[in-house]
Every structure is written in C-alpha cells, then in structure tokens.
Amino acid sequence: MAQLTRVSGSVGLITLQNPPVNALSAAVRQGIVDTVKKAVSDPLVKCVVICGQNGVFCGGADIREFGAPMTGPPLVPMIHAIEATNKPVVAAIEGAALGGGLELALGCHYRIIHSKARVGLPEVTLGLLPAAGGSQRLPRLIGVPAALELITTGRHVSAAEALKLGIVDQVTDDNTVDTTVKFALSVVGRSLESRRISTFPCPPVSDLDAVFDVAMQRVRQSARGAIAPVTCVQAVRAAATLPYTQGMKREQELMATLFTSGQARALQYCFFAQRAVSRWSMPSGARWDTSKPRPISKAAVIGLGTMGRGIAVALAQAGLSVVAVETQEKQLMDAKQAVSGMLERGAKRRGVAPALGLVSYSHNIQAVAEADLVIEAVFEDMDLKKKVFQQLSAVCKPGTLLCTNTSSLDVDHLASQTPSPELVVGMHFFAPAHVMKLLEVVYGPRSSPQAVATAMQLGKKMGKVSVAVGNCRGFVGNRMLKPYMEQAFFLLEEGATPELVDQALEEFGFAMGVFRMSDLSGLDVGWRVRKADGLVDPDATSGRSARIRQGRRYSPLGDLLCEQGRFGQKAGRGWYQYDKPGSRVAKPDPWLHNFLEQYRARHGLGVRHIDHQEVLERCLYALINEGFRILEDGIAAGPEDIDAIYVFGYGWPRYRGGPMFYAGMVGLANVLERLEHFHQVHPDVPYLQPCSLLRRLVASGSPPIQKWREVIRKVHSQL
Numbered sequence: 001m002a003q004l005t006r007v008s009g010s011v012g013l014i015t016l017q018n019p020p021v022n023a024l025s026a027a028v029r030q031g032i033v034d035t036v037k038k039a040v041s042d043p044l045v046k047c048v049v050i051c052g053q054n055g056v057f058c059g060g061a062d063i064r065e066f067g068a069p070m071t072g073p074p075l076v077p078m079i080h081a082i083e084a085t086n087k088p089v090v091a092a093i094e095g096a097a098l099g100g101g102l103e104l105a106l107g108c109h110y111r112i113i114h115s116k117a118r119v120g121l122p123e124v125t126l127g128l129l130p131a132a133g134g135s136q137r138l139p140r141l142i143g144v145p146a147a148l149e150l151i152t153t154g155r156h157v158s159a160a161e162a163l164k165l166g167i168v169d170q171v172t173d174d175n176t177v178d179t180t181v182k183f184a185l186s187v188v189g190r191s192l193e194s195r196r197i198s199t200f201p202c203p204p205v206s207d208l209d210a211v212f213d214v215a216m217q218r219v220r221q222s223a224r225g226a227i228a229p230v231t232c233v234q235a236v237r238a239a240a241t242l243p244y245t246q247g248m249k250r251e252q253e254l255m256a257t258l259f260t261s262g263q264a265r266a267l268q269y270c271f272f273a274q275r276a277v278s279r280w281s282m283p284s285g286a287r288w289d290t291s292k293p294r295p296i297s298k299a300a301v302i303g304l305g306t307m308g309r310g311i312a313v314a315l316a317q318a319g320l321s322v323v324a325v326e327t328q329e330k331q332l333m334d335a336k337q338a339v340s341g342m343l344e345r346g347a348k349r350r351g352v353a354p355a356l357g358l359v360s361y362s363h364n365i366q367a368v369a370e371a372d373l374v375i376e377a378v379f380e381d382m383d384l385k386k387k388v389f390q391q392l393s394a395v396c397k398p399g400t401l402l403c404t405n406t407s408s409l410d411v412d413h414l415a416s417q418t419p420s421p422e423l424v425v426g427m428h429f430f431a432p433a434h435v436m437k438l439l440e441v442v443y444g445p446r447s448s449p450q451a452v453a454t455a456m457q458l459g460k461k462m463g464k465v466s467v468a469v470g471n472c473r474g475f476v477g478n479r480m481l482k483p484y485m486e487q488a489f490f491l492l493e494e495g496a497t498p499e500l501v502d503q504a505l506e507e508f509g510f511a512m513g514v515f516r517m518s519d520l521s522g523l524d525v526g527w528r529v530r531k532a533d534g535l536v537d538p539d540a541t542s543g544r545s546a547r548i549r550q551g552r553r554y555s556p557l558g559d560l561l562c563e564q565g566r567f568g569q570k571a572g573r574g575w576y577q578y579d580k581p582g583s584r585v586a587k588p589d590p591w592l593h594n595f596l597e598q599y600r601a602r603h604g605l606g607v608r609h610i611d612h613q614e615v616l617e618r619c620l621y622a623l624i625n626e627g628f629r630i631l632e633d634g635i636a637a638g639p640e641d642i643d644a645i646y647v648f649g650y651g652w653p654r655y656r657g658g659p660m661f662y663a664g665m666v667g668l669a670n671v672l673e674r675l676e677h678f679h680q681v682h683p684d685v686p687y688l689q690p691c692s693l694l695r696r697l698v699a700s701g702s703p704p705i706q707k708w709r710e711v712i713r714k715v716h717s718q719l
C-alpha cells in the first residue's frame with residue numbers, strides 16, 4: 001500500500017506502507033502507480049517525495065512473492081513512469097533502501113539519505129540480479145568499476161560512502177522527510193533532463209575487456225560454483241556496451257535464467273531460515289515469544305586461549321563490559337595483547353573507536369563476582385570444566401547465568417556442579433569466535449527458558465546467527481560431522497585418496513574438503529575426542545578386529561597418523577604435506593599414498609574405483625541422515641535450525657541451502673534409496689541405516705521442507 005498526502009502546500013508525499021520493511025509487494029506497487037499518477041496530475045502538487053513508513057525506505061521486492069505467479073504492476077515500467085514525470089521526485093531514504101528499494105530511488109530524480117541509513121543491491125545474495133533497472137542505472141550513475149563491486153558482492157553501503165560514490169545527493173542527521181520536502185521545494189522548476197539516470201551515457205572505461213575479465217575471474221574464484229555473481233557481471237557489461245533499452249532487455253533475459261534456479265531457491269530459503277531460527281522453541285513448549293530474556297550489561301570470560309580471546313572481543317564489540325580471566329600469568333599477558341589487537345583491527349575495519357576500555361583482565365576468578373553472565377572457555381576437559389563451574393557457583397552473585405563454550409561435552413553434567421542448573425546453558429562459538437556468525441545455544445533438560453532467551457538475545461546483540469539446540473553428544477553441528485568424517489575415512493580404506501574426496505566436496509561448493517579442514521583444525525582434536533570415547537586402541541594393528549569398535553566398523557586411519565605426530569598444518573604434515581609447520585598450502589603427499597596402500601594390504605582391503613558422486617552421496621547422505629535423527633530426537637526443532645548451523649558454521653555452500661534443504665532438492669526418496677543401498681553394502685555402519693523420520697517423510701509423499709515440522713510434531717506426539 002502507498003499513501004499520498006499533500007504537505008507544505010505543494011509537495012505530494014507518497015508513503016510506502018508494508019511493515020516491517022515496506023517490501024514492494026503487489027499491493028505496494030499498485031499503490032505507487034496510483035499515487036504517482038494522482039500526484040502528477042494534481043496541479044497543486046509541484047514536486048513529489050517518496051518515503052517509507054516506520055523509518056525504513058524499502059527492503060526491495062517482496063521475496064515471499066517469488067514462489068507464486070506474479071500479480072500487480074511490474075516494477076520496471078513503474079520506475080520508468082516516475083523517472084519520466086515532469087515534476088521532480090525525490091526519495092527520502094531512512095533505515096535501508098535495498099534491491100528494488102534502491103532501484104526505485106534510482107528512478108527518482110534526487111536522493112536524500114539519513115546518516116544512519118544504508119543502501120545496496122543485495123540481489124546476488126538471493127541468487128538473483130538487480131532486475132528493476134539497477135544493473136543498468138547504477139553503472140551509469142557511479143561508473144562501471146564501483147557498480148560492478150556493489151552488484152557482485154551485494155554489500156550494504158553506508159550513507160557517507162553512498163554520498164562519496166554519488167549514489168545520493170545529500171546526507172542529513174535531521175528528520176529525513178522534512179529535509180527532503182524542503183529540498184524538493186528547492187528544485188521545483190529546474191530541468192529534469194540531467195536527472196534521468198537511464199539517459200546518462202555509461203562513463204567510459206579504459207580497457208573495458210580487461211576490467212570485465214578481472215571481475216569475472218574474481219567472482220568465479222570467490223563464487224565457488226554460485227551462478228548469480230557471474231550473471232551479475234554479464235548484466236553490468238550490458239550497461240557498459242549497450243544502449244539503455246537494449247541493456248534493460250539483456251537484464252531481463254539474464255534475470256530469467258536465475259529467477260527459477262535451484263540456487264536462487266536455496267539462497268532465499270537461507271534468507272528466511274536465518275530469521276526463522278530466532279523464533280526458537282524447546283520440547284517443553286517454552287518459546288521465544290513467551291520467555292523474557294534477562295538484561296546483560298556485564299559479562300565475563302574464563303580461559304583466554306584462542307576461543308576465550310575471540311569471545312571477549314565479540315562481547316566488547318557488542319558493547320558489553322567484559323572481565324577476562326586467565327589464571328596463568330604469561331597466558332594472561334599474551335591474551336591482553338591479542339585481544340587489544342583484535343579490537344583495534346576490528347574497529348579500524350568498521351571505522352569506529354576500539355572498545356579497549358570495555359575489557360578488564362584478571363588472573364583471579366573472584367573478579368567475576370558481579371558479572372550477569374559468565375562464559376567458560378577453558379581447555380576441553382570435563383574435570384577441568386567441572387572445577388571451574390564449582391568455583392563460579394561459589395563466586396558469582398545469585399542469578400548469574402553460567403555458560404560453557406564446550407563443543408561436545410555434556411552441558412547438563414556441568415550444570416549438576418552448581419546449585420542452580422536452570423541458570424546453565426551452552427554457548428558454543430566457532431573459531432574465530434569474533435568472526436564466525438554461528439552460535440549454538442545449548443539447553444539441558446534443566447535449563448530455564450529465561451536462560452535460553454538471554455543467551456539467544458546476547459547472540460543477536462553480538463551479530464550472531466544463534467540457534468537453540470538440545471543437549472546431546474556433539475549437539476547438532478559436531479554430531480552430524482561424525483558420520484560425514486567416518487565415511488571419508490572409509491572411502492580412503494576402499495581406494496580413494498584425500499585429494500579425490502576433497503576435490504569432490506570442494507566442487508560441490510565447500511571452501512575446504514574434509515581432509516584439508518582436518519589438517520587446518522588439527523587431527524589431534526578429533527583424536528582426543530575418540531580417545532575420550534574409548535575408541536582408540538593402538539594395539540589393534542591388523543585383521544578385522546583392528547577395524548571394529550563397539551560392534552561397529554571403525555577406521556583407525558586418523559589415529560595412526562596422530563601416533564606419528566601427523567597433526568596437520570601445525571605439524572607440517574597430516575593428510576597432506578606442507579612446506580613447513582604452520583604453512584597453509586596443502587600438497588599431495590607420496591608418503592601418505594604409500595601409507596594407505598600398506599594399510600589396505602595389511603588389512604586385506606581391495607582398491608576399487610570411487611567417483612565424485614559416490615563421495616558426495618556417502619559423506620553428505622550420512623550427515624543428512626544424522627540430521628533426520630536429530631529432528632526425530634527433538635534436539636533441533638526444525639530443518640531450518642540444522643541448515644542455518646551448517647551454512648553459518650560448517651561452510652556448507654549457501655547456494656545449496658543447507659543439508660536438509662539439499663536433501664529435499666535431490667529428493668528424499670533418492671536419499672533414502674541410496675542410504676538403503678549403502679547400508680546393505682556396509683551393514684556394520686549404523687550411521688548409514690536410514691532414519692525412520694526420513695522413511696516417514698518419504699511415505700507421506702516427500703512434502704516440501706516448509707511442511708516437515710508438521711510431520712515431526714506428529715512423530716513426537718506419537719512417542
């Protein structure tokens with residue numbers, strides 16, 4: 001909807017009305033067409049101002065409408081009509097003008113923006129391109145190189161930068177609509193010929209081919225298989241080489257190749273999944289909208305290793321005062337330096353003052369007595385963590401929330417070390433904690449809804465994608481990673497190489513395959529967990545028993561490498577070799593290939609041809625199957641939770657939507673059929689046995705992912 005009012009005598013003020021972000025739904029587009037026509041034909045109206053209700057200009061096209069047949073007036077002629085009017089039209093930009101919202105503003109003759117607002121063309125992040133003239137008008141307004149960068153990255157631009165680039169005409173700190181109304185009155189009577197961007201020639205670029213070759217190379221490298229960034233380059237090239245009308249035709253043709261693509265559907269699913277996870281619920285029935293978070297102004301971090309330092313930085317960057325505690329003096333001094341450095345670099349990148357004063361340091365746990373919330377990030381050892389929780393219970397003021405950053409240990413067992421287990425939750429950050437978006441908030445059976453609500457709200461304040469999950473071994477992310485890695489090890493036993501497995505996963509879109517990732521994080525991390533699980537047995541060197549643990553198939557390959565000190569990058573050798581310890585360039589290692597051959601011979605294992613398809617099916621379907629078990633167990637409330645965890649924490653390619661969305665894309669019946677096949681071939685691998693929830697979904701006709709929660713609810717109600 002759009003409303004027209006006449007203000008200041010002769011200004012037609014058009015207000016977009018579609019809360020919360022005034023997305024350009026069919027009704028809003030119709031409203032704009034009607035109100036512009038009315039304003040233009042009203043002799044009392046000398047100029048027009050377009051603004052958005054609730055302090056937001058416009059969040060672009062209504063993404064919720066993409067799945068349905070198009071209704072209402074199309075955007076392109078609507079914006080053309082505004083540009084063609086003979087009365088000045090000025091956009092008053094508050095909050096955000098994104099996608100179709102900025103394209104609408106680019107159709108106006110002038111743009112006034114509030115200093116805190118942002119603009120951008122983020123369509124590429126939704127698997128699309130700016131298809132309401134943005135790919136043709138923006139290059140004409142700010143030049144090809146700047147437009148290429150904005151359109152292929154989709155990044156949001158601050159008001160100050162938008163002015164510098166020439167996207168807007170004026171920045172104001174005052175009331176944006178009032179300022180814009182005054183401005184509009186001041187330009188009445190001026191020629192509009194030079195204000196219609198579509199008529200601008202595209203600024204010439206010296207060596208156009210070189211500019212586009214470089215851009216294409218850059219996006220192909222960073223896109224890792226995403227098609228939208230590449231198509232965006234082609235659209236901007238049309239602006240640089242074709243007259244406007246032909247360029248617009250090309251823009252529409254290119255958009256048509258993206259609009260119905262699987263990648264676009266996956267990226268739009270991720271957009272909504274990222275927002276859906278904030279509407280959390282627990283099996284107890286507690287929910288996001290019925291649980292009141294507790295205000296947190298003072299936080300504390302115990303243990304200043306790599307994770308503790310990152311968490312302290314993330315808390316301070318979110319504006320909280322932080323007490324950082326480390327008992328070892330040297331470690332404390334090193335941490336102080338590291339944290340200050342991270343805060344300064346972060347502040348420089350964001351153009352703000354570093355929050356150094358917000359962090360205080362101590363080697364005495366007494367220092368956290370007044371904290372509202374404490375995050376324990378000491379070494380991943382249960383006995384050590386239990387001791388810390390006992391100390392915290394004695395030191396902290398009543399009601400203090402006690403959180404653990406453990407990545408796999410039992411949160412409820414730690415809670416039992418305190419008199420108030422309802423105040424204990426897991427806050428599982430991902431390294432580097434001040435950079436990685438994901439936060440798993442882990443609730444135990446005794447965690448209170450208020451404790452979960454508080455941790456979720458703190459996560460949002462830290463700019464994290466926070467997902468509430470139940471307490472179990474490895475929570476969601478690491479629990480699903482186990483069958484994924486297990487299959488990768490088994491594939492090596494059956495004839496594959498680390499290079500083959502990693503290449504298949506990287507072509508699928510992962511930034512790093514499982515073996516390169518293992519070398520980066522250190523093989524000893526998993527080794528320690530397997531030891532704690534009683535799986536490592538250095539005496540079992542040959543024969544079947546060496547490859548069976550707790551009645552199921554087991555591959556000791558990782559253990560054998562660790563026993564030889566091959567811990568990965570930090571040791572200069574792991575699944576790959578590196579020039580020296582700490583270097584990051586992985587090279588195939590003849591020693592490793594030879595070791596695998598000897599291993600197979602020692603265990604009487606044949607070598608067979610393994611292709612990329614099998615690698616993907618074995619590793620990803622085993623992971624997905626565990627995802628269905630997690631949904632069945634109620635550890636995650638819905639598929640969106642799992643997909644957000646894998647996209648924001650485990651490098652799952654965003655344009656594939658996440659493991660559960662991907663399962664829906666390839667077809668649940670296919671996933672089930674392949675798992676049944678692999679389990680038949682490998683009956684001693686329980687992770688390959690299809691989960692009953694998967695069977696149930698296939699039996700009920702493989703409903704779309706949006707309907708899975710209903711089936712899950714039915715399953716739980718029958719338990």
Ligand SMILES: C[C@H](O)[C@H](C)C(=O)SCCNC(=O)CCNC(=O)[C@H](O)C(C)(C)COP(=O)([O-])OP(=O)([O-])OC[C@H]1O[C@@H](n2cnc3c(N)ncnc32)[C@H](O)[C@@H]1OP(=O)([O-])[O-]
Nearest residue numbers: 021023059060061062063064098099100122130131132275
């Ligand atoms: C032709 C044209 O070329 C093409 C093809 C296009 O234009 S494609 C579209 C391009 N536009 C975008 O990519 C911008 C997307 N939006 C955002 O980046 C952010 O929303 C925001 C504007 C910066 C506000 O952030 P926020 O943190 O204050 O709130 P929120 O939680 O994010 O959002 C608040 C609520 O609004 C919903 N929402 C936001 N933008 C929406 C949109 N464009 N369409 C539909 N719903 C939208 C969102 O799902 C959430 O709903 P719910 O979860 O409450 O039910």
